[in-house]
Amino acid sequence: MKSTHAYLEKWHQGLKSQDQNFLDEILDDECIFTSPIVFKPIEGKEMSKLYLMGAGQTFNMDRFKYVRELVDGLDCVLEFETFIGDISINGVDIIRWNENGKIIDFKVMIRPLQAIHALQEKMSESLDALQKRT
Numbered sequence: 217m218k219s220t221h222a223y224l225e226k227w228h229q230g231l232k233s234q235d236q237n238f239l240d241e242i243l244d245d246e247c248i249f250t251s252p253i254v255f256k257p258i259e260g261k262e263m264s265k266l267y268l269m270g271a272g273q274t275f276n277m278d279r280f281k282y283v284r285e286l287v288d289g290l291d292c293v294l295e296f297e298t299f300i301g302d303i304s305i306n307g308v309d310i311i312r313w314n315e316n317g318k319i320i321d322f323k324v325m326i327r328p329l330q331a332i333h334a335l336q337e338k339m340s341e342s343l344d345a346l347q348k349r350t
Contacts, residue, residue: 219315220287220289220290224311227311234277236265236268236269239269240265242318243264243318244314244318244319246259246261247260247318247322249267249268249322250322250323250324251324252307252324252326252335264319267339268322271342274335274341274342275299276298276299279299280296282294282296291313292311294309300331301334303331303334305326308326310324310325311323
């Protein structure tokens with residue numbers, strides 16, 4: 217469990233840096249990303265990275281903060297609060313790491329329903345813009 221805390225610290229440092237390239241180092245090639253707005257899980261590092269980058273552009277990252285963390289073995293649950301516009305969002309990131317410190321599973325769940333609708337709209341815009349850049 218001690219190593220999981222080190223992996224988690226790497227996640228926090230990457231978020232603080234606002235350098236999205238840290239995702240290349242922290243995501244496993246076979247990472248599975250589960251979004252609250254997409255029906256089925258997204259497979260692979262590149263698509264997981266795309267959705268995480270989209271979330272970073274969708275959420276108000278200046279107001280994003282983790283308010284609770286639970287660690288059990290290689291699993292973490294990180295409760296967060298943020299905003300999209302004036303809509304308050306409460307959610308969790310559920311992260312599973314492998315023994316090499318790479319994220320193999322990343323699931324996001326958010327509430328309330330109004331936040332999900334706002335996320336879906338803004339995330340679509342962000343993903344379109346990101347895909348046009350690549």
